[in-house]
Amino acid sequence: MPNTTADDLRRIALEQFSTVGFAGASLGSIAEEAGMSKSSVLYHYASKEALLDAAVTPAVEKLHAIIDGFAPAGEDGHATFVAAFVDFVLEHGAELHIFIGQGQALGNVGAIGRANQLVERLAGLADAGIPTVEGRVRFGMALGGAAYLVAATRAFAPTTDPVPEEEIRSALVVSITQLLAPIPPAVRSAGGEVLAVRPLSAPSESHTSPEPAHAG
Amino acid sequence: MPNTTADDLRRIALEQFSTVGFAGASLGSIAEEAGMSKSSVLYHYASKEALLDAAVTPAVEKLHAIIDGFAPAGEDGHATFVAAFVDFVLEHGAELHIFIGQGQALGNVGAIGRANQLVERLAGLADAGIPTVEGRVRFGMALGGAAYLVAATRAFAPTTDPVPEEEIRSALVVSITQLLAPIPPAVRSAGGEVLAVRPLSAPSESHTSPEPAHAG
DNA sequence: CACTTTACTGTCCGATCGGTCAGGATGCTG
DNA sequence: CAGCATCCTGACCGATCGGACAGTAAAGTG
Structure with missing residues (x-):
């Protein structure tokens, strides 16, 4: 089941962290690319660091x-x-x-x-x-x-x-x-x-x- | 004359940009390491990007x-x-x-x-x-x-x-x-x-x- | 001496950030 | 139906950031 929302977020976050850096990428921009709100991202991953870790x-x-x-x-x-x-x-x-x-x-x-x-x-x-x-x-x-x-x-x-x-x-x-x-x-x-x-x-x-x- | 304040700042900024990234480094941290205030850094370089450019x-x-x-x-x-x-x-x-x-x-x-x-x-x-x-x-x-x-x-x-x-x-x-x-x-x-x-x-x-x- | 330049500072501001929280919508289960 | 979990949201908060700005101390310079 690799097509869940959580996996989408991991994928998007990975790409943004890679291109603009961890500090340069924001939860907002990740959320935007995923088509959801920043709060939703934080629902799937407790923190920005947790998202990086998962990615x-x-x-x-x-x-x-x-x-x-x-x-x-x-x-x-x-x-x-x-x-x-x-x-x-x-x-x-x-x-x-x-x-x-x-x-x-x-x-x-x-x-x-x-x-x-x-x-x-x-x-x-x-x-x-x-x-x-x-x-x-x-x-x-x-x-x-x-x-x-x-x-x-x-x-x-x-x-x-x-x-x-x-x-x-x-x-x-x-x-x-x-x-x-x-x-x-x-x-x-x-x-x-x-x-x-x-x-x-x-x-x-x-x-x-x-x-x-x-x-x- | 490589020992001016501006060159110190370039050197410090270069190292911080390299280790923690441009977005991760702050003018405050650079100023602190240089032993001066953030305003002084902005006196020598018009902006953070200008500092990176010079470095x-x-x-x-x-x-x-x-x-x-x-x-x-x-x-x-x-x-x-x-x-x-x-x-x-x-x-x-x-x-x-x-x-x-x-x-x-x-x-x-x-x-x-x-x-x-x-x-x-x-x-x-x-x-x-x-x-x-x-x-x-x-x-x-x-x-x-x-x-x-x-x-x-x-x-x-x-x-x-x-x-x-x-x-x-x-x-x-x-x-x-x-x-x-x-x-x-x-x-x-x-x-x-x-x-x-x-x-x-x-x-x-x-x-x-x-x-x-x-x-x- | 007055005047200007150089180097530097503290204060303030708007923007953005990560993160919290209360709640809304949907669907499953009894 | 009620009850509950899942998924998602907007509003809000404190912190931090880059930068603007007015001002100050010191060092030339006439």
């Missing part, structure tokens, strides 16, 4: 599951993790935009605080599992870059002509996988030049397949 | 110069551009955080509107100069990822132990350069697997040098 919680839980799935790294070269993460980014660009831009200021809101912890945990996993600073930078660039790319695409979408999502998805999977693949020190010159990276360990079908991988 | 303008102009320098792509494989961009990202993380998180909502403010145009122009250059969607995704991931990485590092800095900036700088330069280097279709398998990337064209000293490249 963001599903994405946070999904992200939690994805990061849980990251721990056993190895075997398939993060292929499952990357696919799940890319799907997540493509589906929850608005929430990511909120985490990135306002996570610091809104950390006292339950779900956002949890999202911050997830980011820190992911950073901790990277610190523990990736020996070099360059590797960790690549890790952060890959994940953060994907998040930013989707957020920016959302922001500037009306200007540029649309690119099929599947194409973006596979490009993201390929690029992230490449960035996550460790660079063997042997193939780097003394000056630090990257001379080669090892081939992707993911099978060629993995980023050609039209169906997304589901994480939750 | 962000130097970074926008620097970014403008950097992007101008991108147009003649080729020769050194974007090495100059990448070095300048990385320096910019490291120096102006707060402004980038504002552009990323609030550029959409604050586009009516002059400098931020110009920043948005710069992003669109950069995207346009990528669209025109990079034939494949994957290449454009890599381009966006490289630049956006670097920006996000620095912004996130700023946000979560107090938790993690500091990494020398030079190390991050060189890692960013290496990774971005690699992402910007086109993937010759020849060395890719039929399934799309990346089998190799061409070596960096930048000399090995370029990302080992302790002095940053200056763009303006």
Whole structure:
């Protein structure tokens, strides 16, 4: 039953919080877009913060599951993790935009605080599992870059002509996988030049397949 | 003369706009941190928006110069551009955080509107100069990822132990350069697997040098 | 000295915000 | 029918915000 009034409000609030910020969006504007009064919004959600929490919680839980799935790294070269993460980014660009831009200021809101912890945990996993600073930078660039790319695409979408999502998805999977693949020190010159990276360990079908991988 | 009251205000405002958002920061809180009254802030800057504009303008102009320098792509494989961009990202993380998180909502403010145009122009250059969607995704991931990485590092800095900036700088330069280097279709398998990337064209000293490249 | 400029302040104002509250309409249930 | 829960509303309140304005203290400047 995803078509209730409460879900409409969550959806609308999510978009407004993402575009104009939590402080910038007002209960009145959310109510207006939903075609109801401010009082009605406060009937469904006890407060503005409760609305934000509800709007963001599903994405946070999904992200939690994805990061849980990251721990056993190895075997398939993060292929499952990357696919799940890319799907997540493509589906929850608005929430990511909120985490990135306002996570610091809104950390006292339950779900956002949890999202911050997830980011820190992911950073901790990277610190523990990736020996070099360059590797960790690549890790952060890959994940953060994907998040930013989707957020920016959302922001500037009306200007540029649309690119099929599947194409973006596979490009993201390929690029992230490449960035996550460790660079063997042997193939780097003394000056630090990257001379080669090892081939992707993911099978060629993995980023050609039209169906997304589901994480939750 | 960068130590005037007006510059203090710009600095304080920039940090608050970045962390709690433009709508979330108040002239009162900025005045308080500056040790003066709200009226005094409005004496130096005609309005809150004017303060934002002044706080962000130097970074926008620097970014403008950097992007101008991108147009003649080729020769050194974007090495100059990448070095300048990385320096910019490291120096102006707060402004980038504002552009990323609030550029959409604050586009009516002059400098931020110009920043948005710069992003669109950069995207346009990528669209025109990079034939494949994957290449454009890599381009966006490289630049956006670097920006996000620095912004996130700023946000979560107090938790993690500091990494020398030079190390991050060189890692960013290496990774971005690699992402910007086109993937010759020849060395890719039929399934799309990346089998190799061409070596960096930048000399090995370029990302080992302790002095940053200056763009303006 | 008088005069002007610079830097700054307290007070006030209208607007907007999040949130409370009492009540209206509708529909289900006995 | 009465009784009750669900959904929604307008009116209202205190707080906060950006900003206008008159005025003041200090520092030049003739």
